[in-house]
Amino acid sequence: MAEVLVLVDHLDGSVRKTTTELLTIARRLGEPSAVFLGAGLDNALETLGRFGAEKVYVVADAEIDGYLIATKTDALLTVVAQASPSAILITSTSEGKEIAARASIRLGSGIITDASDVDENGIATQSAFAASYIIGSKVTHGTPIITVKPNATAPIENLTTPAVVQVSVEYGALSTSARITDVAPRAKSGRPDLTEAAIVVSGGRGVGGAEGFTVIEALADALGAAVGASRAAADAGWYPHAFQVGQTGKTVSPQLYIANGISGAIQHRAGMQTSKTIVAVNKDSEAPIFELADFGVVGDLFAVVPQLTEEIGKRKG
Numbered sequence: 001m002a003e004v005l006v007l008v009d010h011l012d013g014s015v016r017k018t019t020t021e022l023l024t025i026a027r028r029l030g031e032p033s034a035v036f037l038g039a040g041l042d043n044a045l046e047t048l049g050r051f052g053a054e055k056v057y058v059v060a061d062a063e064i065d066g067y068l069i070a071t072k073t074d075a076l077l078t079v080v081a082q083a084s085p086s087a088i089l090i091t092s093t094s095e096g097k098e099i100a101a102r103a104s105i106r107l108g109s110g111i112i113t114d115a116s117d118v119d120e121n122g123i124a125t126q127s128a129f130a131a132s133y134i135i136g137s138k139v140t141h142g143t144p145i146i147t148v149k150p151n152a153t154a155p156i157e158n159l160t161t162p163a164v165v166q167v168s169v170e171y172g173a174l175s176t177s178a179r180i181t182d183v184a185p186r187a188k189s190g191r192p193d194l195t196e197a198a199i200v201v202s203g204g205r206g207v208g209g210a211e212g213f214t215v216i217e218a219l220a221d222a223l224g225a226a227v228g229a230s231r232a233a234a235d236a237g238w239y240p241h242a243f244q245v246g247q248t249g250k251t252v253s254p255q256l257y258i259a260n261g262i263s264g265a266i267q268h269r270a271g272m273q274t275s276k277t278i279v280a281v282n283k284d285s286e287a288p289i290f291e292l293a294d295f296g297v298v299g300d301l302f303a304v305v306p307q308l309t310e311e312i313g314k315r316k317g
Contacts, residue, residue, distance in 0.1 A: 001030050001031045002030045002031065002084075002085065002086035003030060003031050003032075003033045003054075003055070003083045003084070003085045003086065004026040004029045004030040004031065004032055004033065004085055004086055004087045004088075004089065005033055005034075005035050005057075005076075005079065005080065005083060005085040005087070005088045005089070006019060006022045006023050006026050006032060006033070006034050006035065006053070006089045006090075007035045007037070007076060007088070007089070007090045007091070007096065007099065008034050008035060008036045008037070008044065008048065009091045009093065009096065010036070010038070010040060010044055011040075012038075012039065012040040012043065013039065013040020013041060013042065013043025013044045014040070014043060014044070015043075015044045015047040015048065016091070016193075016196060017150070017155065017196055018091040018148075018150045018196060019034070019047075019048075019051075019091065020047065020051040020155035021148070021150070021151070021152055021153050021154075021155050022089045022090075022091065022148060023048070023051040023052050023053055023155070024051065024052070024153055024154070024155050024156045024158075025089060025117075025118050025148065025152065025153055026052075026087075026089055027052055027156075027158060028118070028119065028120040029086065029087050029118070029120065029122060030085075030086050030087070031054050032052050032053050032054060033053060033054055033055040033056070033057060033083060033085070034048045034053040034055070034056045034057070034162070035056075035057045035059075035075075035076055035079050036048070036056050036057065036058045036059070037059050037060075037064045037072050037075050037076075038059075038060065038064045038065050039060055039065065041056070041058055041060065041164070044056075045162065045164070048162055049159065049160050049161055049162045050157050050158075050159055051155060051156075051157055051158060052157075052158035052159075052160055053160060053162045054160055054162060054163070055083075055162055055163045055164075055165055056162045056163070056164050056165065057079045057082070057083065057165045057167050058164060058165065058166050058167060059075040059078070059079070059167050059169055060166075061075075061169060061171075063169075063171050063175075063176060065180070066179060066180055067175065067176050067178065067179055067180060068178050068180065069095060069098050069099055069102070070102065070172070070174065070175035070176075070178075071171055071175045071176065072095075072099055073099050073102040073103055073106070073175070074169055074170075074171050074172060074175050075167070075169045076088075076099060076103055077103060077106060077107065078167055078168075078169045078170075079167055080103070080107065080143065082165075082167065085143060086143070086144075087122060087143065087144045087145075087146065088100075088103070088143060088144070088145045088146070089118070089146055089147075089148060090145070090146070090147045090148070091147065091148065091150065092113060092114050092115070092147040092148055092149045092150070092251070093195065096147050097113050097114075097147050100113065100145050100146075100147050101113075103145055104145050107142055107143055107145075108141075108142050109139065109141065109142025109143045109144065109145055110139035110140060110141045110142055110144060110145070111139070111144075111145045111146070111147075112124045112126065112137050112138075112139060112144070112145070112146045112147070113146075113147045114126060114127075114147060114149055114251060115137075115146050115147065115148045115149065115152070116148075116149050116152055116253060116274045117148075117152050117153060118146055118148060118152075121138070122138055122139070122144055123136045123137065123138045124136070124137045124138065124146050124148075127270075127273060127274055132266075149195075149251060149253045149274065150195050150196045150252075150253060151196070151198065151253045151254055151255065151276075152253070186242070189227075191220060191221070191224075191225070191226050191227060192224070192225070192226045193226065194226045194227075194228060194242075194243055194245070194250050194252060195250050195251070195252055197225060197226035197252070197254055198225075198254050198255045198256070199220075199223050199224065199225035199226070199254055199255065199256045199257075199258075200225055200226050200227075200228050200245070200252050200254045200256070200257050200258070200272070200275070201216055201219050201220040201223065201225045201226070201227055201228070201258045201260070202216070202227070202228035202229060202230065202245055202257070202258065202259050202260065202262060202272075203215075203216040203227075203228075203229055203230070203233055203238075203239065203260050203261055203262070203301075204229070204230035204232055204233050204259070204260065204261045204262030204263065204268070205230065205232040205233060205236075205261060205262070205263065206260065206261020206262065206263075206282060206283065206301055207233060207238060207260065207261045207301070208261075209236075209238055210237065210238040210239070212238070212261075212302070213227070213229075213233075213238060213239055215260075215301065215302060215305050215306060215309075216260060216305070218305075218306070218309050219258070219260075219305050219308060219309045219312075222309045222312040222313055222316070223256075223312060225256075225258075226243075226252075226254075227239070227243055228243055228244070228245040228250070228252065228272075229243045229244055229245065230244070230245065230246065230262045230265075230268050231244055231246050231248065231249065231265075231267060231268065234249070245268060245271040245272050246267045246268045246270060246271035246272075247266075247267045247268075247270040247271055248267065249271055250271060251270075251271045251272075252271060252272050252275065253272075253274040253275055253276075254275050254276070255275075255276045255277065256275070256276070256277050256279070257272050257275035257277070257278045257279070258279045258280075258281070259272075259278065259279070259280045259281070259282075259289050259293070260280075260281045260282075260301045260305055261281070261282060261283075261301045262280070262282070262287075262289055263282070263284070263287045263288060263289060264280070264287055264288035264289025264290070264291070264292060265288065266288075269288075269289075269292060273292060277294050277295075278292055278293045278294050278295075279293060279294065279295045279296070279297075280292075280293035280295075280296045280297070281296075281297045281299065281301045281304050281305060282296075282297075282298065282301070283298065283299065283300055283301075284298075285298045
């Protein structure tokens with residue numbers, strides 16, 4: 001059975017849930033093998049084995065963390081040359097998609113980005129034209145490279161004892177021409193990462209101002225959710241652009257998406273339409289978001305959302 005490479009998304013060896021999802025998908029396609037770049041393998045190995053990785057290719061060189069994305073592409077392509085995989089799966093983050101694009105060009109292979117699922121035949125489910133259509137796509141040339149959105153599938157454990165393969169990489173001169181000189185971690189909010197969260201609570205123009213997001217944050221905290229914002233809210237300076245959901249912001253696909261005071265312009269819909277369940281709260285009964293919502297409440301979010309937060313608190317006990 002041919003190997004299917006999964007590029008591990010991790011922070012100092014703490015494997016993100018997206019990687020366990022990719023390993024689950026990889027088992028449909030062949031024999032899952034993980035590609036681990038950087039430091040922290042000891043922290044990651046148990047998780048990778050628990051979710052079915054048969055091998056773990058490791059590149060722990062200083063060039064991985066000390067330079068930009070090009071060195072990670074060099075490392076991935078070195079593993080590809082060694083493993084001759086039938087497919088490569090990468091998480092659909094901004095970094096993951098750039099690595100995938102660089103690898104696609106250098107391998108001469110087809111690429112699919114932002115898939116919401118991949119079946120056993122290698123057919124990827126995608127949304128197209130600002131999520132107006134759902135399509136099936138398949139790479140027909142070279143080694144398929146597919147980036148998959150978070151929350152694409154439920155991770156399923158499949159215990160293995162992975163073989164660890166150390167890989168030696170020769171880095172190109174251009175790959176090491178731009179060095180990372182400083183890193184400033186974003187302040188932690190205690191909430192889950194927006195793109196990985198199972199629940200997202202977002203606010204839009206109807207929030208009325210930065211102070212209005214306290215209502216959105218309270219509901220998010222009651223649900224253990226991430227907070228999102230529409231482009232209008234982010235452009236107005238009411239909430240940081242890092243939390244913008246939409247075609248020019250983050251793409252999310254949670255189990256539950258609650259849109260508060262968001263009209264549902266196509267730009268915003270493109271970033272959240274693949275959410276499993278969508279709830280909308282808006283004063284305007286004609287707002288386009290209601291066409292998309294599974295459940296809708298026509299009303300003032302400042303009356304509706306606090307009641308919802310209070311009821312959730314009661315039920316949590």
